[in-house]
Amino acid sequence: MSSGSSLQESTSDNRRLLHFTMKITDRLAVRHFFCDILGMKILRHEEMDFACAAQCNGDFVSPWSKTMVGYGNENSVFVFELNYNYDVEGYEYGNDFSSVTIRNRQAVGNARQLLDKKFIETDNSQSIIVRSPDGHRFILINDDVSPGGNPVQCLSLNVSNLKKSVDYYTRLLEMKINEKESDDNHVKLYYGLTTTNQDSHVKTKAGFLLDNQCQLELIQVETPINRGTGYGRKAFSCPISDVESIEKLIENNEHTILVPSMELGDLPDSKVKVVILSDPDEHEICFVGEENYFKACETDPDAENKFYKGLENKPDDPNKYVIGEDESTKQHDKQ
Template identity: 40%
Template structure:
């Protein structure tokens, strides 16, 4: 059953779309897969606890059917998010990204053998493995902080069905995934409280839609938090998907979406790039706040 589950994306809140687009497109070398604008907040709080106008941009090295991608959410009225210690980094293999960063003068720190640390706008960490980009997905793993490693490992493996692939007592990490070929999840014990700041992310997975009620029932039975009970989300003109949003023992947000409808919803949109560029060009929110001597809200 669990082999039918797959890792989809990580959600980042961004406060500067153009710098962010430069990072993902020009430094990492990802493509804009689709871009959508929304007039009001999302029923499953995809854009955080906000009710206003927002946008969602999916970026990755290839289609969401077989690549782990990033979901960039932008709230028009928010100027800055406070980063917590919850998201510890996304690792991808691409010597092209390393040379792009050098060429563009984007700050790079060598942190290991053929391993570089680079920060996306907003302070999100990316680790670049300086080796040829693989033909399948270059994204290798997402690392999240946990306060109690055995407890979190139990949650992710026994309840969510991830396979433990590697344990490193010394580094206090556990690496897991649904299958060997997908992006992995690494849990890292920080031995203290996990702080999500106001930038708190969310990791998304899909499963056959008929498993969603069972997943929800299991969490209820085990007394774990459900942030959004099973709900249907409509995207105008696209497939309606069902999602349930969970929280792990440290409050990391986890979205499970019905796979069948999500595969329709997540088809690449050839005009994604153009739509993002148009939205950025038309976004006059900075000017509006400046003109009214106001500052965009801190999240």
């Protein structure tokens, strides 16, 4: 593997943090927040008539839509998957999610100028802290990354036992600790490479960029983690050969596998292999085989039109699900 100056390799340098899923309740309001305020673009949009076999839309039996947004192609930067369940009225958001940190001057300016003040927590010369329409917290840094860099710096999640969680992610999932930005109360983890060389463009074999990617921060809290029904899921890429080996490792260490390894997709040459895990606090983790996902995550130039067409063609079910889980089926049922 080639390297630049001040380069560090993770113990598993062929994996990468790809995206984080968020359950949303108002697609137009959320589009305004991510695109008009944060400055991202709609990269892909899909409409699904049935629930995802890998529970991508949560534990709901509902038609749903998936909108991918970001500052660039997912093969180069961290993005967000915004999931809208047509038959779900709302969600209970717990304390599992802490924040996302973004370094982008334009986003700061947009928030100050365009965002309703009720969504702004704090504002100073260095940063502004805002919330999305569904309450997700974003820390916007009044600075820019280098050209072509990844503005999304960090995904932060709360944990009830930092030591146990760090052991899970480092020993089992082989993430590396960012020692300079960690202490007894929080730890930053990453795959890939950190470098000050702006000309470095190290990639995985399939083509995913590894330089200076979004980090995962685990924050110790003193209360039990409540994920509610509005919980998210983080996705990592890895070689397809790693999917089953990760599954076996997690199983052998007696941790939870939510969805055993399976293939998603309709066409044989576009199927992606995934396994869904659950960490010690039940934060969901998806590992996806990078070879076919690299093709699947290409930006669709018609994504914006598909997003608006989806609003027109898929009316909401008047008998929406209410919040609450049927313990016998582990699925959300209509009342």
